[in-house]
Amino acid sequence: MADVQIRFGERLRAVRQQRGISQEKLAELAGLHRTYVSSIERGERNVSLVNIERLAAALGVAMAELMPDEAKPPAS
Amino acid sequence: MADVQIRFGERLRAVRQQRGISQEKLAELAGLHRTYVSSIERGERNVSLVNIERLAAALGVAMAELMPDEAKPPAS
Numbered sequence: 001m002a003d004v005q006i007r008f009g010e011r012l013r014a015v016r017q018q019r020g021i022s023q024e025k026l027a028e029l030a031g032l033h034r035t036y037v038s039s040i041e042r043g044e045r046n047v048s049l050v051n052i053e054r055l056a057a058a059l060g061v062a063m064a065e066l067m068p069d070e071a072k073p074p075a076s
Numbered sequence: 077m078a079d080v081q082i083r084f085g086e087r088l089r090a091v092r093q094q095r096g097i098s099q100e101k102l103a104e105l106a107g108l109h110r111t112y113v114s115s116i117e118r119g120e121r122n123v124s125l126v127n128i129e130r131l132a133a134a135l136g137v138a139m140a141e142l143m144p145d146e147a148k149p150p151a152s
Contacts, residue, residue, distance in 0.1 A: 049124075
C-alpha cells in the first residue's frame with residue numbers, strides 16, 4: 001500500500017467523522033459501495049479523480065481539503 | 077471524459093507552464109511516460125493518488141494545489 005493511500009484514508013476518515021457521517025451514509029451520498037469506502041479509509045485504494053470528487057461533494061468540502069499533504073494540520 | 081479530468085488536466089498544464097517546465101521534463105521528474113502526461117493534460121485520464129502525488133512532487137507544489145476545485149482561481 002502506498003503511503004499516500006494511507007494518508008488519504010486517514011484524512012477522509014477524519015473529515016467524515018468531523019461531519020458526524022457514518023461510512024454507510026457517506027457511501028450512499030457518494031454513490032459508492034460501503035465496502036469500497038471502508039477499504040479507502042484503510043488505505044487500500046489508489047483513489048482516482050472521479051471518486052475523489054464524489055467523496056468531496058458528498059462531504060461538502062473542496063477536493064483540495066481531502067488531499068493528504070504532509071504540511072496539512074491534523075484534521076482530527 | 078469526466079469533467080473533473082478535463083479540469084485537472086487544465087490545472088496541471090497551468091501549473092507546469094507557470095514553472096516553465098516542458099511536458100517531457102515533467103514526465104522525467106515524475107517518473108511517468110511523456111505520452112501519459114500529455115494525455116492527462118488533455119483530460120483523458122482518471123489520475124489516481126499515487127500519480128497525483130508524483131506530479132505534485134515533481135512540480136514542487138502541494139497535492140491540494142493541483143485539485144481543480146471550481147472555486148480555485150484560474151492558474152493561468
